[in-house]
Amino acid sequence: MPVKVLMQGLFLENRNQTGSADTRSGLEQKMTESLEGLVNLGFEVIRGPERTAPEKTIIVLGVARGGTSMVAAALFELGIPLGVNDGSVVYEDVELARAMESGDTGLLKSVIRDRNSKHAVWGFKRPSTSAQINRIAKLFRNPHFVVVFRDVFAIASRNKIAVSTDPFRNMISSLKQYRSLLDFLESSRYPAMLVSYEKALLKREPFVQTLAEFVGVTENEAVNRAFDAVEPEPSRYLRNARLTDTMGYLDRIGKDRVHGWAKPTRGHEPVTVELYINGNKTMEATADRLRQDVKDRGVHPTGLCGFIFDLSGKVELKHGDVIAVRAKGEIQELNASPKTFRP
Numbered sequence: 001m002p003v004k005v006l007m008q009g010l011f012l013e014n015r016n017q018t019g020s021a022d023t024r025s026g027l028e029q030k031m032t033e034s035l036e037g038l039v040n041l042g043f044e045v046i047r048g049p050e051r052t053a054p055e056k057t058i059i060v061l062g063v064a065r066g067g068t069s070m071v072a073a074a075l076f077e078l079g080i081p082l083g084v085n086d087g088s089v090v091y092e093d094v095e096l097a098r099a100m101e102s103g104d105t106g107l108l109k110s111v112i113r114d115r116n117s118k119h120a121v122w123g124f125k126r127p128s129t130s131a132q133i134n135r136i137a138k139l140f141r142n143p144h145f146v147v148v149f150r151d152v153f154a155i156a157s158r159n160k161i162a163v164s165t166d167p168f169r170n171m172i173s174s175l176k177q178y179r180s181l182l183d184f185l186e187s188s189r190y191p192a193m194l195v196s197y198e199k200a201l202l203k204r205e206p207f208v209q210t211l212a213e214f215v216g217v218t219e220n221e222a223v224n225r226a227f228d229a230v231e232p233e234p235s236r237y238l239r240n241a242r243l244t245d246t247m248g249y250l251d252r253i254g255k256d257r258v259h260g261w262a263k264p265t266r267g268h269e270p271v272t273v274e275l276y277i278n279g280n281k282t283m284e285a286t287a288d289r290l291r292q293d294v295k296d297r298g299v300h301p302t303g304l305c306g307f308i309f310d311l312s313g314k315v316e317l318k319h320g321d322v323i324a325v326r327a328k329g330e331i332q333e334l335n336a337s338p339k340t341f342r343p
Contacts (some may be wrong), residue, residue, distance in 0.1 A: 022109070033188045042199020043207055045214055049144055049191040055116075057140040058123030058215050061130050062148035063177045065158040067197030070230060071148050072125035074208060076253060077225035078217045083115070083121040093124040096253040100136060101324075103280030109139060116141055121216065130181050131322045131338040143190050144214065147181055150197040161290055163250060165335040180340070188197075204230045246271055246327035248287070250337040253323045258309040260289040261294050268300060272328040275309045276319055276338075284328065285309050307326055317341045 049056065058080055062068040072091035076082055083093030096115070099108040115122050129136075137143055152174045156167035185192055193214045200207040208227045217223065248262030270288040276317050287307040291338055295303030307325075311317065324338035 016273060019289065020316070040199065041203050041206055042196030043194060043203075043210060045191075045193045045210065046185070047191045049187065049214060049216065050142070053142050055218075056142040056144050056216070057115075057216035058121065058146065059129070059133075059230060060123065060146045060148065061133065062127050063155060063174045064127045064335075065132070066127065066150040066155050066174070066192060066213050067113075067148045067200075068127050068193075070232075071195060071211070072148055073229040074211055074226040075123055075151065076213055077144075077214065077229045078222050080215060080217075081115075081119045083125055084123075091125050091219065093126070095203060096124050097126050101111055101276065103278070105139075105259075108136065112141075120340070123215075127310045127337065128324070128333055130177055130184075131324065131340075135179075135279070137184075137188065137190065137260070145185070145190055145192040146195060146211070146214070147185065147192060148197055149196045151179065152178075166286055169336055173339075176340070182193065188226060200230060201232050239320075240324070246330060246332075246334070247299075248273070248325075248327070248334040250323070250325045250334050253317070253339050253341055255343060256310065256312040256319060258311065258323060258325065259305045259306070260287075260325055260334060260336075261291045261300075262325075263300050263305040266307070268302070268305070270304070271335070273307050273325050274324055274328050275323040276326070277315065277317070279322070279324075282315060283309055311338075317343075320343050 016162070058075060060071050060075070062071075069090045072082060076084070076091060082091050083096055084091050096108075096111050099111045102108075112307050116134075152169070152171045155174050156165070156170040159165040159170050160167055185194075190215075193211065195207070195211075205228055208223055208230060212223050212226065240323060245265055246262055247265050248260060250258070250260040252259050258275060262271050264271060270286050272284055273287050274286070275283050285303050285307045289304065289306035291300070291303045291306035292299045293303075294305055308327075317323075319342060321341040323341055324340045326331050326333040326337065
């Protein structure tokens with residue numbers, strides 16, 4: 001309802017009253033309360049936590065460079081163990097990430113048991129978990145999800161600066177990942193809090209208060225620290241946000257082939273890339289094929305940085321399979337990875 005119409009309605013409601021100071025005060029209070037109800041805070045708990053369950057795992061989901069580090073920073077200051085030390089920039093639990101993406105369920109369960117034995121409440125932040133969260137959510141003890149959404153053009157712009165990706169392709173990739181997250185949230189019954197990155201920065205105090213309530217933290221000092229941690233892309237993050245020594249792109253997947261390109265962020269020697277299907281490492285390839293388009297854009301001097309995984313006679317992709325590619329020895333996937341196979 002437009003504010004003007006709302007105010008007129010409140011005036012008409014009180015037109016027969018005396019106009020005393022108490023009446024005016026009551027009218028002003030009613031107007032203030034009505035206007036507060038129209039404010040878009042940009043976050044919402046869609047399924048509240050079980051208050052009688054003291055043990056839980058806080059899982060932060062989103063897309064790469066989509067604001068998950070800001071939320072993780074707030075959780076860290078609230079005292080939630082995230083598998084990182086003080087001074088972390090992106091709050092990635094490397095051990096847990098490698099276990100999740102190894103495809104070794106036994107290893108993942110082992111890491112989870114270790115975390116559960118040490119902490120009643122703990123958490124982790126890993127944007128690429130979104131691709132396999134349907135498969136692994138049940139492995140975590142009482143999972144509570146904080147899902148971060150950000151303007152997809154802002155994500156694409158950050159990725160262009162950090163790893164030289166194409167903005168249009170990156171926006172399409174982000175939208176697909178968000179759709180996958182929404183499908184998961186709609187079909188699951190886990191406690192969840194949805195967060196707009198942009199709105200959380202504008203409404204820091206109510207955002208941090210709601211986040212603290214969602215994870216079960218009441219200590220004022222911790223809440224104040226978390227409030228100070230909510231800031232847009234701090235300089236420390238900008239200096240260290242590149243999580244990988246490799247840049248590249250997962251272009252497309254077909255029934256028999258997976259295409260893309262990859263190169264070191266510094267230098268131009270060929271790198272080895274690994275193909276993961278539904279979280280399981282399947283094969284390796286050397287990124288040394290000619291990619292004229294990459295050369296023409298000035299990203300690589302010779303263009304010899306393309307890769308092709310030939311699946312014919314080795315792997316038969318099925319509808320819904322999740323395909324991911326990353327450089328060997330790293331935990332960060334190439335841009336536009338993962339992709340879902342849809343024949």
